[in-house]
Amino acid sequence: MIHAKNIHKFYDKLEVLKGVDLHIKKGEIVSIVGASGAGKTTLLQILGTLDKPERNSDSSLTINGKNILNLQDIENDNSKQERTFKIITWTGSVYIVILAVYLLFFRTKVFDDTLRLVVVAALFLPIISMLVYYIKYFRKKSKQDKILSDFRNLNLGFIFQFHQLLPEFTALENVCIPAFMANKPKAETEKEAKKILDYLGLSHRINHKPNELSGGEQQRVAVARALINKPDVIFADEPSGNLDTHSAENLHQLFFQLRDEFGQTFVIVTHNEELANMADRKLVMVDGQISN
Numbered sequence: 603m604i605h606a607k608n609i610h611k612f613y614d615k616l617e618v619l620k621g622v623d624l625h626i627k628k629g630e631i632v633s634i635v636g637a638s639g640a641g642k643t644t645l646l647q648i649l650g651t652l653d654k655p656e657r658n659s660d661s662s663l664t665i666n667g668k669n670i671l672n673l674q675d676i677e678n679d680n681s682k683q684e685r686t687f688k689i690i691t692w693t694g695s696v697y698i699v700i701l702a703v704y705l706l707f708f709r710t711k712v713f714d715d716t717l718r719l720v721v722v723a724a725l726f727l728p729i730i731s732m733l734v735y736y737i738k739y740f741r742k743k744s745k746q747d748k749i750l751s752d753f754r755n756l757n758l759g760f761i762f763q764f765h766q767l768l769p770e771f772t773a774l775e776n777v778c779i780p781a782f783m784a785n786k787p788k789a790e791t792e793k794e795a796k797k798i799l800d801y802l803g804l805s806h807r808i809n810h811k812p813n814e815l816s817g818g819e820q821q822r823v824a825v826a827r828a829l830i831n832k833p834d835v836i837f838a839d840e841p842s843g844n845l846d847t848h849s850a851e852n853l854h855q856l857f858f859q860l861r862d863e864f865g866q867t868f869v870i871v872t873h874n875e876e877l878a879n880m881a882d883r884k885l886v887m888v889d890g891q892i893s894n
């Protein structure tokens with residue numbers, strides 16, 4: 603399901619991940635524990651394609667057979683294009699200004715009307731080529747950005763410590779959003795969302811907004827939102843960090859129930875010892891590496 607090899611990450615000069623190797627199988631619940639600052643969130647963000655690792659010749663990250671680093675390379679190509687884009691804009695603009703000033707103030711009398719017309723028309727050539735470049739560039743960029751975000755939206759689910767539900771939408775609407783982003787039909791999506799919310803014991807709260815729900819309920823809505831596109835894997839970063847003991851236990855039971863009934867894969871970063879020990883495998887991060 604997930605294969606990560608020799609993952610490194612620097613924030614400026616700080617090396618946060620120092621060569622992480624990881625293999626997660628389908629239907630597994632893997633917990634990641636470790637001291638604050640060990641690099642757990644950073645690793646989860648990279649596995650979840652929300653952040654990019656350093657590029658080393660022997661680094662790799664595949665999720666469900668898809669080479670994530672290649673998808674992100676497309677984004678890197680975009681940043682090269684962005685530089686070209688800026689250079690063209692600046693040189694084009696400088697050229698236009700210099701030529702316009704020259705024609706207007708120094709050489710206008712030398713040209714007869716026809717010649718002046720030709721020269722002025724020629725001024726538009728760099729403008730037109732700039733426009734064509736811009737249109738092509740933005741079309742390509744938005745198409746390529748979409749490849750990675752579509753992959754993320756369709757294959758990966760996320761649960762964070764703070765639910766990150768949208769406050770102006772109801773529980774049902776919040777759950778439906780990732781499916782709408784994937785252009786799934788409204789009626790079918792709502793039916794599926796209601797089914798999941800019902801399964802999570804929230805059928806009586808679907809029309810309430812997040813601030814009208816308890817912490818445990820909000821977090822279960824976040825679980826429903828993570829499930830709506832039937833992701834291959836759900837990444838959770840301290841999912842119960844903000845809950846009381848009872849709600850936390852309920853949420854943990856839910857993860858195992860989802861794994862047992864639907865084979866849902868989870869990677870969970872947690873400071874909760876009990877949850878970490880219940881997992882099929884507990885990985886301990888020490889100073890940017892997974893210790894054995």
Ligand SMILES: Nc1ncnc2c1ncn2[C@@H]1O[C@H](COP(=O)(O)OP(=O)(O)OP(=O)(O)O)[C@@H](O)[C@H]1O
Pocket residue numbers: 613618636637638639640641642643644645
């Ligand atoms: N965007 C960033 N820019 C610079 N440094 C960062 C950034 N994100 C994280 N760090 C640093 O990287 C290190 C690892 O951070 P990370 O959030 O991965 O730790 P963690 O193991 O999740 O810790 P915690 O258990 O407290 O959540 C920390 O020293 C942190 O300060």
Ligand SMILES: [Mg+2]
Pocket residue numbers: 642643644
């Ligand atoms: Mg963290």
